[in-house]
Amino acid sequence: MRLERGMSNSTGTSFSAACAGAGLTANAGLGAMRRSDAAGVAFGVGAARVGSVDVDAHFLSAEPNSNRWDYLIGVKVGGTDAAFWIESHPASSTSDAKVMLKKLNWLKQKIGTAGWAQLKQLTIKAQSHGHAFRWFTTGSIRIRPGSPEALLISGAGLDQPRKRVQIP
C-alpha cells in the first residue's frame, strides 16, 4: 500500500489526532451536535462514541456560501476509531437530494486534501462497516426507493435519508 505524507500505517490512528491534523476542534461524545440532531443518532452494539465536530460551524466564516456538511462523528468500533459523517437536512422534496449531493461533493473534496489524510483513513474504516456518509432528517421523507433521486443518492455512496441513524 502506498502511503501519503502524514498518514499513519498504524491501525490505531486516533480520532482526536486525525481532527487535530485537519485543524478541526473535536468535542467529547456528541457534544458538537445540536441536541435535536444528536437525538436521532443511535449506536450499535460494540460501538462507542469518541467525539464529534461541528464541521459546518468550523467553515462558516471561511466559506459562507459553500454547501457545507454538518457533522463528523468519531466512533470506536472493534477497538479502532472510525469517522462517520452525518448531515441533518430535510428530505421533504426531491430537490433536497441535489443539495445533499453538492454537500457530499464538498465534503469529499475536503477529505481529499493533505491535512485530512488521517480523517480519510478513518473514513475508509467507517466504510468497511457500511455507510460512512449518512443523511439524517426529522421531517417528512418524500424521496422514495427506486426514484431517480434515490438512485442518484445511492450512486454517490450516500445512505438514504433516515429519521434515525444507526452507527455503524
Next chain:
Amino acid sequence: MKKKLPSAEKKSSASPWLSVSKLGPVHDAKIAFGDLTVIVGPQATGKSVLLETLKLVIDRDHVHQTFAHHNTIFTTGSDGVTAFLGGYFGKGMGALNTLDTKIEWSGKPKRMAELSKPIKRKNPPAERVFYIPAQRVVSLPKGVTQNFSNFDYGDPYVLRHFSDTVHNLLQNEFGTKAELFPRVGRLNDTLRKPIADHFFGGAKLEIDAREFTKRLILKIPGSDEPLPFLAWSAGQREFIPLLLGLYWLCPAGATQRRESLEWVVIEEPEMGLHPLAISSLLLLVLELMRRDYRVVISTHSPVVLEMVWALKQLQDLNGGEIDVRNLFGLRATTDAKALAAAALKKQYAVYFFDRGKPARDISSLDPGATAEAESEWGGLTGFASRAGDVISRAVNRNESSMMNSVPENETPNALGARYVE
C-alpha cells in the same frame, strides 16, 4: 345533469370495517375501508379470501339468490356449509372455516354457518358489491363471453357472476351494436384517450357476430382481418374484461351509478400492463370514486401505491386539482378538473397482508418509517431499497480500495486519493 342518488343510498359517514381471523390463510385482519382501500402482500396471504368474504357479508342474500337462479341449492347442516364454501370460494375451500374463525362486519359478528344458508325474504336486497376477479381473463375464452352456467361447481362464485354480468352487458346493453371501444357515450374523453393510447394503439374493440357467435375482436387500422382474442397482448386480454366491468359500473347517460351497487372490488388491475397503462387504468379508478363507489383493490404494483402516496401527500400539502392533473398528464378540461378535484376529497387506506401475521395498516406509506412493512410499502419497494443500499455500499468500497492502492499517474477520485511522486 347527473342523476343524484336518493339520500337513503348515500354512504354513511362512518367507515365500514371488516374483521376476519383464522379463515384459511387470513391470520388476523381488521380493515377499515376508505373511499379507496388498497391491499398488498405476498401470494397466499389471504387477500382474495378477505375480499370474497367482504362480498359475502354484504351480498349474502344476492349470492344465494344467484345460485338458486342457476339451480344450485346447498343442503343444510355442516355438509351444506362445506358445500357452499366450496361453491363460493372454490372447490376444496370448504375447510377454510374452522371453529376458531371469527368474522365481524362493522361491529356485527357473522358466522360462516349463517352466511352459508339462504334466508327467504320477500324482497331480497339487491347486489351492492361488484367484484372484478383476478381470473377475469377466463371469462372470455377465445373472446366469447360466458354465463354463470358455463362454469362448474367449484369455480369461484365471483368469477362466475362477473362473467355472467359481462355476458348480459354484451348481449343486452350493447345488443347489435358492433363498436365497444371507443364508443360514444361511454367514458368521457379524459378517460378514453389514455386508454386508446396505452391499451389499443389505434385498434378498435368490436363485437364480431359472424359465425353466429358474438366474439370480441380487435380491428387494426389498415388490416382487413380482425385480430382474434388469442393474438391480443396479455395486457389487452386482462384489461378488456375489466373495461367491460367498468362499462357496467359507469352506465351511459346521466346515471351516476349502476342500480344498487356501492362497492367495487378489483383484484390485481395491473396484470400484464405497462406502468403507463396502469396509470391510465387508475384514472378509471378515480372515476369510480368520483361516482361515489367505494373501491377496494388488491395489487402487486408499486404504481398503484405511488398514486395513493402522491394523492395523500397532496392532501397534506393543500395541493390542488392542477397537481393531480399534472400527476396524470391531463389537460385542463372540465371533466379532468372535476376528476382531479374529486380525488383530493377522498380517503385512502392501505393494508399489508403478511404470512402468519396480522394485517397491518400502512396507509401513511412513509418511506422513512422505522417498520419495513411501511417504509417498503408491504414489500413493493423492498427490492428497490436493497438495490440502492447495495450500490451505495459498493460505491464506498470502491472508493476505499482506490484510496488504498493508487497507482502512479492515476487521476484523483472523488475522495481525492492522490498518487505519490
